[in-house]
Amino acid sequence: MSDTGDTRLAILGCGAIAEQLYLPAMRHLPGARITLLVDGDADRRGGLASRFDVAHTHDTIDQCYDLFDAAIVALPPALRQPACIKLLTQRKAALVEPPIAFSVTEFDDMIRASEQTNTLLAVAQIRRFLRAHRFARFLIESGTWGRIESFDFRNGYIDSGPIGSDLSFRKEIAGGGVLIDMGVHVLDGLLHWLGDFSDVEYFDDAAGGVEANCLLNLRLRNGVSGVVELSRTRQLRNTAIIRCGRGSVEIGLDANNSRLTFANQPYALGGLVGDLREPGQDQDDLGLTRALVEDFVAAIRNGRKVEADAPSARSTIGLIDICYRRRRPLQSTWAYQEATGNA
């Protein structure tokens, strides 16, 4: 800790996530401050350090362990697992952007390192802080809407996200396409609310590169089945519909919208899921990031459980891993076909 008693945080990786979310969200965060930026690009880390008033920068953490107490890992996906192992070995708590690993084997190495050093490993599952997600979990766990019968999750945007480089499209760096990138959030919510999976059929449109669209026919351990569809090229509904015995619950996957219907009734109830403690206020990305880091810092300082600890991410990583191994092509009748009529 610093002289002021603040938790000193390092950010590993100075890409768009650090610039647009973590650094602005952590301005004036009580009990914590960023003391170190680590990135291979000196101009980039230097520029961000002066903009956000960060005291130290470096191209590697190896000589900097004295400068921070815990780290936020926002590196490209392929670099996250080895960086975490390093941090945990040095007993530095880590909050890691998902996907935190590409396979269960990689993931288990991280858990082992965390357990052996008794050091916190948390996953930045930001959507778990959405009120709509918490509300959905409450409705499902409380059984208010009755027994779950099926589910239907669709998340997709055209050309979404700020991509300053091609890293998201390089399989060896990103680990895959929309399944691992967007799916790691959607599937986390699904498994978090509804329980672990037992079987999956998986289809995607990768043809030697990374998939832009994918479809999962998923069966859960409790016997409930449903579909998950993800896209980087289409605008989808962007909600989860969970059909239950007493009606259905529709929840925004990355927003606080909701719609409740009642079995055998023509009525529907919809709107933003609010919080009575903060009436009239919705949540934005910066607010959610702030809540995520506050939760992480509080866990370090007070020893309480984080919202998304690493073991809770194991099922999602396992599911994604199985999907890629069982991959079947997504059929499209409109794909280019070589014309045969040309002379």
Added chain:
Amino acid sequence: MDRNDLILVTGGAGFIGARLVEALAGRGLRIRVATSDFRHCAQVARFPVELVKADLGDHESLARAAAGCTVIFHAAYRFGGSPKDERRMNFDGTCALAEAFLEGKGRRFVQLSSIEAYGDQRGGDLTEETPKRPIRGKPYGNIKQDIERALLDLHRTRGLAVSILQPTIVYGPYGYFFTIRPIEELRSTRVVLPAGGVCNAVYVDDVVSAALLAAERETAIGEAFIISGPSPTTWRQFYGAYEKMLGKEAVIELDDDQMEIAVRRQRARSSLPGRLHGELAKRPALRQRLLNLPPQRWLLAGGRRLLPDPAKAAIKRRYDAFWDASFNASETSSLPFIPAESWRVIYTAEYHARIDKARAKLGYNPAFDLDHGMARTAEWARWANLLPI
């Protein structure tokens, strides 16, 4: 083209460029995709391609993208800015790319141009021999004309192995101007079309087939080719295909006189008093409150006392027309969409784009008539959530 070739597709994340990448990947070729914005690359990143950032305004980035490439398909075009900026970006950028290609001793440079390079053509047969005409108001066609001229000059003077394609109205999966845009227009409202216009439509896969032929055929070098579908159709039929997909009739065909009236009405509605009138028609309570305001009444009383009778009558007519509530809200909200003048020029043209030269010299044989192409487009549009379920 074979595995020894490194193929550059500029604008490779765009409509035609991405489809071309798909075709090249299907042949197992080595592909480099140049893009100015990685956000648009999800579609092409499905294939084993090298993505590089290049901008038409940054000639060094173009040279880096072209390095080592034996074939270039140049499909990039940047709209926007002033006409001068647009020209500088696209004309200078294309010339710089051609220079880099010559320096690297590339084998074939395929320029994806446009039928708009012929300018404002009205009727008759349009062939590669048809004299090009300048276009007033829109830089796109003029810039395409100039680019074609410059590339053919480089062919004559320095042996640039260029082949130029001039596609007509290209539609198909992921196309914006002639697929997504008309679907969205028809889905949201009724669309006014000028009667009788000819639509030289071509399905995107036929354009891609032509581009592949242009890269391979020796007879393509130093030539320009009009690329259209098997036969022209009308704009009514073209939009009719989208109406069929949407399951609604939403096209209103108007002759010249009716169109002129409709345009005049639209202009009046979009003027400031017209917009105010429209807004007040939707809010009768507000209209009544404004009418009851004291300054309104003072103005009316003063006007009645002070103005001569003819002026009083003229002002009264305008005043009554403005406050008249007969123009009701439902009428305002269901007004049909009238295309802008630049689009009406396209919809009223009656020329027939001939593909005889492409058939003879390229061996081009379009595989998709309108029914076939639109059937494929409908399957994609349904999947893309553009059509009602």
